[in-house]
Amino acid sequence: MNTFYFTQLGRTGLVAVATAVLNACAPGQDTPTPTTSVDVTRYVAVGDSYTAGVSAGGLTRASQEYSFPNLLARQFQGASREAVFTQPLLEAGTGSGFIELVDFPATGLPKTRRVAGQAVRRTIINPGTCAGPDTVRVLTRNNPSSTLPQNLGIPGLALSQIETAGLGNEGSAVARAPFNPYFERLLPPATTRTYLQAVTDVAASATFFTYFQGLDDLLPYVQSGGQCGGRYDSTAFRNQALLTMRTNARKVLDRLAAGGRPGIIAKLPALTTLPLLRLGNGTALLERFSAAPGVFITVGNPFRPAQVRPITSRDYVLAPLLSRVGQPTAVVVGGATLMLPYGLDSRNPLRDADVLDESELTFVSFVLNGYNNELETLARDVYKMPVITPDGNQRALNLDVVLFDQVAGLISVGGVVYSPELVRGNFFSLDYYTLTPRGNGLLANAFITAINKAYRANIPAVDVNSLPTVAQ
Amino acid sequence: MRPLLLFIVPVFSGLTASANGFETGPQGARVLGLGGASTAYINSIAGLSTNPGLLGQWGDSLTRISIGHLSQFRRSSFVGQDTYRRTDQELTVQPGGYFYATHGVGKRVAVGLAVTMPYGYHTKWPNTWEGRSVIQESQLSTYFVQPTVGFRLNDNFSAGVGFVYAYGKYSQRRALGQYDDPAAQSKFSSSGQGYGVNVGLYGRTGETLAFGISYRSGLNLKMNNGKLTTAGVPERDDSLYPSTADFKTQINLPSTLSVGVSDRITKNLLLTFDFTLSGWSSLDSLKLDVAASGTAPARSISTARRYEDALAFRVGAEYQATPKLTVLGGLRYADTPVRDEFINPEFVDTNTLGASAGAVYQLGRLALEAGYAFDYGQRRTARANPVIDRVANVSGTYRTGTHMASVGVAVAF
Numbered sequence: 086m087n088t089f090y091f092t093q094l095g096r097t098g099l100v101a102v103a104t105a106v107l108n109a110c111a112p113g114q115d116t117p118t119p120t121t122s123v124d125v126t127r128y129v130a131v132g133d134s135y136t137a138g139v140s141a142g143g144l145t146r147a148s149q150e151y152s153f154p155n156l157l158a159r160q161f162q163g164a165s166r167e168a169v170f171t172q173p174l175l176e177a178g179t180g181s182g183f184i185e186l187v188d189f190p191a192t193g194l195p196k197t198r199r200v201a202g203q204a205v206r207r208t209i210i211n212p213g214t215c216a217g218p219d220t221v222r223v224l225t226r227n228n229p230s231s232t233l234p235q236n237l238g239i240p241g242l243a244l245s246q247i248e249t250a251g252l253g254n255e256g257s258a259v260a261r262a263p264f265n266p267y268f269e270r271l272l273p274p275a276t277t278r279t280y281l282q283a284v285t286d287v288a289a290s291a292t293f294f295t296y297f298q299g300l301d302d303l304l305p306y307v308q309s310g311g312q313c314g315g316r317y318d319s320t321a322f323r324n325q326a327l328l329t330m331r332t333n334a335r336k337v338l339d340r341l342a343a344g345g346r347p348g349i350i351a352k353l354p355a356l357t358t359l360p361l362l363r364l365g366n367g368t369a370l371l372e373r374f375s376a377a378p379g380v381f382i383t384v385g386n387p388f389r390p391a392q393v394r395p396i397t398s399r400d401y402v403l404a405p406l407l408s409r410v411g412q413p414t415a416v417v418v419g420g421a422t423l424m425l426p427y428g429l430d431s432r433n434p435l436r437d438a439d440v441l442d443e444s445e446l447t448f449v450s451f452v453l454n455g456y457n458n459e460l461e462t463l464a465r466d467v468y469k470m471p472v473i474t475p476d477g478n479q480r481a482l483n484l485d486v487v488l489f490d491q492v493a494g495l496i497s498v499g500g501v502v503y504s505p506e507l508v509r510g511n512f513f514s515l516d517y518y519t520l521t522p523r524g525n526g527l528l529a530n531a532f533i534t535a536i537n538k539a540y541r542a543n544i545p546a547v548d549v550n551s552l553p554t555v556a557q
Numbered sequence: 558m559r560p561l562l563l564f565i566v567p568v569f570s571g572l573t574a575s576a577n578g579f580e581t582g583p584q585g586a587r588v589l590g591l592g593g594a595s596t597a598y599i600n601s602i603a604g605l606s607t608n609p610g611l612l613g614q615w616g617d618s619l620t621r622i623s624i625g626h627l628s629q630f631r632r633s634s635f636v637g638q639d640t641y642r643r644t645d646q647e648l649t650v651q652p653g654g655y656f657y658a659t660h661g662v663g664k665r666v667a668v669g670l671a672v673t674m675p676y677g678y679h680t681k682w683p684n685t686w687e688g689r690s691v692i693q694e695s696q697l698s699t700y701f702v703q704p705t706v707g708f709r710l711n712d713n714f715s716a717g718v719g720f721v722y723a724y725g726k727y728s729q730r731r732a733l734g735q736y737d738d739p740a741a742q743s744k745f746s747s748s749g750q751g752y753g754v755n756v757g758l759y760g761r762t763g764e765t766l767a768f769g770i771s772y773r774s775g776l777n778l779k780m781n782n783g784k785l786t787t788a789g790v791p792e793r794d795d796s797l798y799p800s801t802a803d804f805k806t807q808i809n810l811p812s813t814l815s816v817g818v819s820d821r822i823t824k825n826l827l828l829t830f831d832f833t834l835s836g837w838s839s840l841d842s843l844k845l846d847v848a849a850s851g852t853a854p855a856r857s858i859s860t861a862r863r864y865e866d867a868l869a870f871r872v873g874a875e876y877q878a879t880p881k882l883t884v885l886g887g888l889r890y891a892d893t894p895v896r897d898e899f900i901n902p903e904f905v906d907t908n909t910l911g912a913s914a915g916a917v918y919q920l921g922r923l924a925l926e927a928g929y930a931f932d933y934g935q936r937r938t939a940r941a942n943p944v945i946d947r948v949a950n951v952s953g954t955y956r957t958g959t960h961m962a963s964v965g966v967a968v969a970f
Contacts, residue, residue, distance in 0.1 A: 112934070112956035114636050116643045189793045491944055499941075500690030500949035501734040509794070511735055530639070546639035548687055550734045 119164035121542035123347040126168045128161060129235050129291040130154035131284055131337060133301035134519055135528070136238025137267065138172075140556035142516035143183025143202065144240060144267070146175045148556035151522035154236050154295060156529035156547050161293075164544050172236040173227035173271050178203045181224060181267075183557050184515045189508050194364075194408045197515050200557075211260050215305075215313030223258055224270045231273060233287050239268045239280065243302040244333040245326075247280040281333075285340045294341040294348035295532060299330055299456055303449055304518065307356055310403055310438040311445035318448055327452045331459040335467075342468040349473070349535050350464050351482040352457040356450065357401065358489040360505055361517040362441060365402030374411060374429055381434035384442045393434045399443040402428075404517045406439040457481075471539040488531045501550050503527065511554050522552040577867055577891040577906060578811065578837050579697060582930060583607075584655045584673040586625045586963035589928030590915015591873035592887015594831035596817025597759065597769035600875065601926075601967065602657045605705060605719075606671040607815060608771035610757030612707025613715025615659040616667035625926065625965015627653035631678060631957065633905040637687050638940070638952035644686040649679040651698070655965070664709070671703040671719070676810055678904055688951035690734030692903040693742065699725040699778070699810065703755060713762070719755040724748070725778040727808060729903070733790065733798070741789030743798070745845060747806060749780030765821040775812035775839050781805050785847055802850035806843065811866075811894075812836035825877040833871070837864035837894030843903075860901065861948070864894035873913075885915035885928065900939035905955045907934035913961075924967040932959040 130136050130152075137144060138152025149155065149172050158170030175181070182202030189195050205222040212218045227234065242265055251257040253268035254276060272278055288294070305314030316322040341348060356362055370380050382400060385391035396402070402410065413424040416433045425433035441449075464470040464480035472480055492512050495504045503523070504510035512524040520528060526549035533544050583593035585603025595604045597611075602621045604611040615621055629651040635644045652674075659669035676699040684693055705719035728746040732739070757771030783804035790798045817831040842861045849855040869891035877883050888911070895906045913930035934957035941950035 112632070112634055112958040114634050114643060114936075114954060114956050116636050117641045119641060494944065495946035496943040497941070497946040497949055498943055499688055499734065499951045500692075500731070502946050504946075509735070533639075543641075545641040548637075548640050548642070550687075550690060551685075554735070554737050 117543055119543055119545050121161070121164045121536075121540065121544060123540045123542065124292040125161040125165050127235065127291050128154070128158055128168070128170055128293045128295070129287050129341070130238055130295050131341060132238045132295070132297040133242050133299070134238070134240040135300065136236065136295070136297055137240045138236075138238065138525070138556075139240045139516075139519045140521060140525075141184045141514040141519070142199070143179075143181045143557070144175065145180030145183060145557055146177045148180070148183070148522075149174055149236075151525050151552060151556055152236065152238065153520075153525040153528040153532065154238065156526055157295070157532055160529070160533060160544050160547060164542065170236070171232075171234040173234045175204045176225065179557070180204050181222060185557065186508060186515060192408070193506060194404075195507050195515060196408075209258050209260070215309065221258060221264060221266060223255060223266050226270045226274075233271060233283055235287060235291070237284060237287060239265060239271075241265055241301050242268060242280060242298075244299055244330045244337075245302060247284075247333050247337060250277040250279055252280065253278065281336055281340070284337055288340040288343065288346075291341075291346065294346060295351065296338060296341055296348065297351040298337070299334065299353050299453075302326075302330060303353075303356065303453055306445075306449050307361065307441055308403065310436075310440050311442070311448075312438045317445070317452065323448060323451055327455045330452065330456045334456070334460065335463060338463060338468065342470075345469070347540055348470075349482055349532055349539070350460050350470065350480075351484055351532070352460050353453055354484050354489040356446070356453065358485065358493055358505070359518045360507055360513045361404050362401040362446075363493070363505055364404040364507075364517070365407050366398065367396040367400045367402075368398040370396060370402060370410065377411070377426065377429040379431070380410070380428055381431045382428070382440045382442060383434045383437040384440070384444070385437055391437060393431055396440075397443065399446070401441045401446065402435060403439055403441065406435075410435065473535040473539040475538070482531065482535050484528070484531060487534065488527060492527070498527070499548075499550050514556070521554055522556050523549050523554060526552045577869065577909060578835065578840075578864065578894045579676050579678045579904060579906075580835070581627070581629050581651060581653050581675060581677050582961045583928075584627065584653075584675055585623060585657070586627070586926035586928040586965040587885065587915060587917055587967070589627070589930055589961060589963045590885035590887065590913055590926075591829060591875060591928075592871045592889045592911070592913045592930070594817060594829040594871035594873035594887060594889075596757075596771055596815040596831050597767045597819040598817070598829050598873070599759070599767075600827075602659050602669070603655065605657050605659065605669050606655075606673045606675065606701070606703060606755070608757035608759060608769045608817070609669075609703075609705045609707060609717030609719040609755050610715055610759040610769055610771055612659060612667050612669045612705055612717040613665070613709035614707075614759060615669070616661040616665065616707065616709050618661060619969045620660045621658065621967070621969045623655070623657040623965060623967040625655055625963055627655060627674070627961065627963040629653060629677075630960040631680075632959075633955050633957040635686075635688070635902065635951075636954050638954070640687060642687060644683060647681040647683060649681045651677050651679045651696075653677070666709075667707045669705040669707065671701070671705065673701045673703070674699060675701055676725075680902070680904060682902060684732070685739065687953075688902045689732035691901070691949045691951055692729065692731050694730040695728070695903045697725065697727050697808070699723055705755070714758070714760045716758050717756070721753040721755055721773065721776065723751045723753065723776050723778060723810070725750070725780070725808060727780060727806070733787070736789060736791060738789040738791075742787070744786045745783060745804065747780035747783030747804065749778045749782070749807070751776040751778045751810070767819045769815070769817045771815050773813045775836055776810040778808045778810065780807060783845070785845075796852040799850040799853045802853070803848040805846045805848075808843070809839040809841075811839055827875040829873040829875075831869075831871040831873075833869045835867050835869070835894065838866045840864040840894070859947075860903070861899055863896060863899050865896060867892045867894040881919045883917040883919075885913075885917070887913040887930070889913075891932075897938070900937050900955065901950055902955075905937070905957050907937045907955070907957050909934050909957075909959070911959075922968055922970050926963075926965045926967060928961075928963045930961045932961075934958060
């Protein structure tokens with residue numbers, strides 16, 4: 086009996102001592118509880134390629150999982166159990182097709198190839214586009230197509246198209262008609278519903294929104310070196326384009342911010358922060374080819390004859406073309422065919438379509454800046470959004486300041502450096518403008534910081550380094 | 558003497574900081590129990606490493622040996638500033654030990670040897686923790702060998718000088734978080750040596766009062782044989798991170814200036830007081846100079862430390878309970894040399910408040926000694942600025958606790 090008593094006591098004591106010692110070994114700390122003062126249970130995301138989760142030139146189930154709205158929604162769930170978020174997920178696999186890395190040589194210009202998409206139902210060749218025949222890929226329909234998802238990000242959707250009837254109708258998938266296969270797959274067949282109507286429907290039951298739209302309005306012009314996407318060189322066109330973007334943004338935001346619904350309005354990043362332009366900056370090119378007599382570009386517009394001039398620090402060669410600069414190509418000079426390095430000889434200048442020159446950039450930036458100013462005005466004066474920056478001035482999210490400019494100057498997150506460099510930078514994906522999953526994580530964190538400030542919330546940030554570096 | 562003590566406190570408090578860093582604690586079971594206040598304490602020859610001036614006091618015909626084991630468990634928890642996630646360090650034991658011997662030669666001279674492991678740490682975070690690309694594991698171990706000679710100047714005063722040879726081993730492991738492969742990591746390991754001196758003075762100013770003062774020079778562990786191994790890097794970046802490379806580094810260990818007083822209050826009760834100023838400001842940064850390997854050029858990985866000199870204040874009490882049993886207790890406060898801006902998960906340090914206890918049981922010529930100490934650390938907040946891309950760090954708060962335990966035997970014959 087006595088022995089039993091001591092054994093029992095000894096055992097209890099041992100356990101107590103061991104527990105006490107181990108607890109003391111790792112001193113306790115309370116973790117903050119995620120909270121939010123605004124209702125984030127039904128969040129709706131409106132936007133274009135970035136919002137949809139396009140990465141490396143394609144949309145796949147994996148890239149959708151790492152879209153910034155989905156990463157954001159996951160963090161919301163920590164603060165609000167009932168929070169749900171639906172996305173128009175593709176079947177697992179290659180989705181709409183994407184770009185994959187083949188080789189990454191020392192030049193820093195990745196060699197890539199396009200992987201065909203398994204979600205492509207049929208293809209239509211549209212001969213009428215500005216840059217030559219274009220392939221339209223019709224995709225498998227989202228299931229169920231009767232309910233719209235909360236992620237309304239549509240790759241390639243321009244603000245100018247939000248009231249285009251039939252944009253999401255397969256019947257419009259013919260040459261020269263406006264058609265968006267990503268919008269089409271969200272809708273039931275044979276509908277004339279517009280994107281604005283879709284936003285209206287989803288917004289009706291939403292409690293929170295993010296709005297990050299407009300980049301896909303301007304990208305066709307940039308990606309074609311000023312050849313396509315509109316006549317931005319004409320003052321009248323520019324003003325009209327800006328007016329359309331402003332008016333339509335207001336139409337969308339009137340639905341989203343109705344009744345004082347909380348949310349975040351994001352401004353567009355400067356085009357020159359995107360690798361599409363940044364990598365081919367004139368200064369960088371002149372440095373790279375300092376041995377050559379110079380780098381020569383063709384500038385002009387349909388009203389003026391093409392003119393050849395040396396590149397300046399304010400001209401940008403489009404990144405996908407960079408690997409061709411300096412390659413010998415055949416040119417006819419005075420009746421004789423010569424092999425001259427492309428772009429490094431005034432007799433073989435870079436084509437107009439391969440360069441976004443200074444004036445083209447000025448034209449398109451005029452629209453972008455005007456649009457960003459309008460968003461700030463709307464946020465402040467019309468929707469009375471809360472302040473989201475510590476300095477107390479901004480009510481629309483300036484992604485340049487909080488993210489893109491910082492990445493351009495390199496940032497270190499938990500010991501991992503993120504840079505605008507492709508592949509090794511882990512921020513931009515191989516299509517030169519959308520983000521990697523980690524880039525989307527940093528973008529989601531920029532929104533979270535803004536939400537925490539604006540709405541006195543405590544939503545934890547995404548551990549960016551634990552996300553994959555490629556979406557596919 | 559008490560008014561003098563009261564005078565010393567403000568003088569030392571006026572300095573910007575006080576001592577801790579990666580000291581492994583008092584080097585001996587008995588002095589550990591005493592809280593480390595051993596600059597003027599002659600009841601254990603472990604005082605040899607603290608104050609060589611004590612050596613003259615053991616210049617009688619006896620040979621004294623003290624040997625023991627010492628373990629340090631140092632553990633921190635971390636909560637990410639933005640992620641709200643808590644990570645606890647894995648439980649590691651930094652092993653230590655000590656060996657002391659003294660012997661009198663002639664009337665006024667004694668010689669001694671001290672072998673200690675006074676600096677070191679072992680930090681181990683879970684492999685997948687938030688700061689894995691800053692640090693996963695880091696360990697430093699040092700071995701000090703100090704041959705010492707002591708002189709008895711007269712009945713009341715003695716002085717001593719020791720030569721210190723130090724050997725150190727340093728290793729570090731961190732993830733290469735820019736890659737998807739969780740096994741992608743760099744491992745650094747190196748060893749090296751350094752030299753220094755230790756001098757001290759001991760005196761008695763009455764029947765009950767004694768004082769000691771000692772200075773040990775700083776040490777520079779030069780490590781020229783470092784090996785860096787890298788694994789899990791994708792083929793395209795092989796040229797950036799070759800699988801092996803050489804590197805060099807050096808670690809500065811601080812000088813210490815100690816002042817101590819011991820006062821025999823009653824026949825059975827002895828009190829000791831110590832101030833120690835550690836010259837941690839010699840530790841400016843940890844710089845790993847990686848040599849060129851293959852097509853990868855030489856590079857330098859530098860982590861700023863910018864440690865400050867740091868002060869520690871220790872109080873100890875020794876009470877002879879029975880003729881065979883002596884019990885010990887101690888309290889100490891130590892400032893951290895680590896500034897707020899340079900808090901890094903490789904070695905988390907804070908201002909600490911510590912308590913210790915010990916016991917000595919006499920068995921004839923043999924004394925069995927045991928000591929235990931716990932240091933309670935303040936909460937510390939690290940803020941990493943992402944825009945400074947050269948600095949790898951994580952933002953969050955740390956809490957640290959340290960346990961030290963030691964057992965040993967002392968013999969005089």
